[in-house]
Amino acid sequence: MEKPMITKLSVISDAAAEDCNYVICMPYTPGDKPMMVGNLFGKCSKCDQDIQFRPHIPKKPPRICLACIPEVAKNHPEGIHGTVTAQVLKEVKERMES
Numbered sequence: 001m002e003k004p005m006i007t008k009l010s011v012i013s014d015a016a017a018e019d020c021n022y023v024i025c026m027p028y029t030p031g032d033k034p035m036m037v038g039n040l041f042g043k044c045s046k047c048d049q050d051i052q053f054r055p056h057i058p059k060k061p062p063r064i065c066l067a068c069i070p071e072v073a074k075n076h077p078e079g080i081h082g083t084v085t086a087q088v089l090k091e092v093k094e095r096m097e098s
């Protein structure tokens, strides 16, 4: 079996999230309904794909789209340490329950 790209996942504070290397965002097709009400929009910093993201994501790290994760993972053969904030976990849980 292929080794997973993300080998560790931690919940971190909003302040710690500002020090992450990247923020991973969902792709977006302009004109489509966003995944969540209040999402903001931009471009992937690696491939220029249109992306959508929550207004509370970290501001400093470059935003990348899901499709660019393998590109980033190539530079980290030991695996990527993924992180989420408590706010993101809360919203994912609410979305799954609705």
Ligand SMILES: [Zn+2]
Residues within 6 Å of the ligand: 044, 045, 046, 047, 048, 049, 064, 065, 066, 067, 068
């Ligand atoms: Zn991309």
